[in-house]
Amino acid sequence: MWSAKNITYPAVEKYLYAITPKSDPVLYEMERYAYKRDIPIVGPTVGRLLYLLAQISGAKRIFEMGSAIGYSTLWFAMGAGSAAEVHYADGSVDNAARAQEYFRRAGLADRIRIHLGMAQEKLAETPGEFDIIFIDVDKPQYPETLRLAVPRVRAGGLLLTDNTLWSGRATRKAPRGDARTRGIQQFNRAAYAAKDLFTVMIPIRDGVTICRKL
Ligand SMILES: C[S@@+](CC[C@H](N)C(=O)[O-])C[C@H]1O[C@@H](n2cnc3c(N)ncnc32)[C@H](O)[C@@H]1O
Numbered sequence: 001m002w003s004a005k006n007i008t009y010p011a012v013e014k015y016l017y018a019i020t021p022k023s024d025p026v027l028y029e030m031e032r033y034a035y036k037r038d039i040p041i042v043g044p045t046v047g048r049l050l051y052l053l054a055q056i057s058g059a060k061r062i063f064e065m066g067s068a069i070g071y072s073t074l075w076f077a078m079g080a081g082s083a084a085e086v087h088y089a090d091g092s093v094d095n096a097a098r099a100q101e102y103f104r105r106a107g108l109a110d111r112i113r114i115h116l117g118m119a120q121e122k123l124a125e126t127p128g129e130f131d132i133i134f135i136d137v138d139k140p141q142y143p144e145t146l147r148l149a150v151p152r153v154r155a156g157g158l159l160l161t162d163n164t165l166w167s168g169r170a171t172r173k174a175p176r177g178d179a180r181t182r183g184i185q186q187f188n189r190a191a192y193a194a195k196d197l198f199t200v201m202i203p204i205r206d207g208v209t210i211c212r213k214l
Contacts, residue, residue: 007165007203016204020044024078026106030071039068042136042162046205047075050134050160053210054079057158059131063087065119065145066136070099070112072162076134077108086112087126089119120148129154135161139180142187150196153213159197164188165207 008016022028023044034041042050054062054076060083062076067088077086090096096116103109115122119137133149135142142161153159164170166184174181188209191199197211 007168007205007207013205016045020048023047024106026102027071027074030069030074030102034069034071041068041071042075042208043205046162046208047072049202049204049208050075051079053158053160054084054132055081057131059158060084061087061128061130062132062134063089063123063126063130063152064134064136065089065123065149066138067099067119068092068095068136070095070102072134072136073099073112074102074106074108076132077103077106077111080111082111084111087115087122087130088112089115089117089122091117091119120145123148123152129157131157133157133159135159136163139163139166140183142183143190146187146190150194150213155213157213159191159211159213161187161191161209161211163206164191164201164209165203167206170207 050072059080062080064073067073067090070088073086073088088099096114100114103112130152131154133153135145137145149159164184166181169181170184170188191197191209191211196214198214199211202208
């Protein structure tokens, strides 16, 4: 049955996770580590989507904003292939150190650049356009991050954003002081209203928004 906390029927969610093949060993270890420590990674269903989008779009430059232990970064790096450069950006020293070790063990460290600090500043400091930018920073920052990221995606490129349904809270009036839900709602309205984006929201896991830059 529909539950206010689930975006899809729990049975659909369960089926999707059950039918999804087990991830590669390093990714699987990261999934277990994140589960035990309650680190909010995208998980295998969204990870596979990121991989697929990187692969079918032929992305060669990817910038990720909010990378934690590097789980989504690794999916991008695998999908984009050996000619790609993937930029990891996170504000936590511990996360970056752990991510670096996972990248080394996955044999993909040479295609990933680690930026430590505010992702918005790191994006501004990194020249050039990107084929894909992925937004997964703190939710009150979403509207401003959208504003900063769109000009940095090449025409025809993709802006991807996680958590855009926010456990279904995006669908309801945000309580006063709930800056995270408000940030996501503002982001969603702006992404659909933008004349230079073609936007589609996919209701898997916590909602993933795919915008193609026109
Ligand atoms: C949801 S987690 C990222 C999960 C990751 N994308 C994945 O799926 O594997 C969000 C991370 O972003 C970091 N973060 C939040 N806002 C940030 C910002 N403005 N700049 C850099 N890191 C940020 C937090 O430290 C946290 O590790």
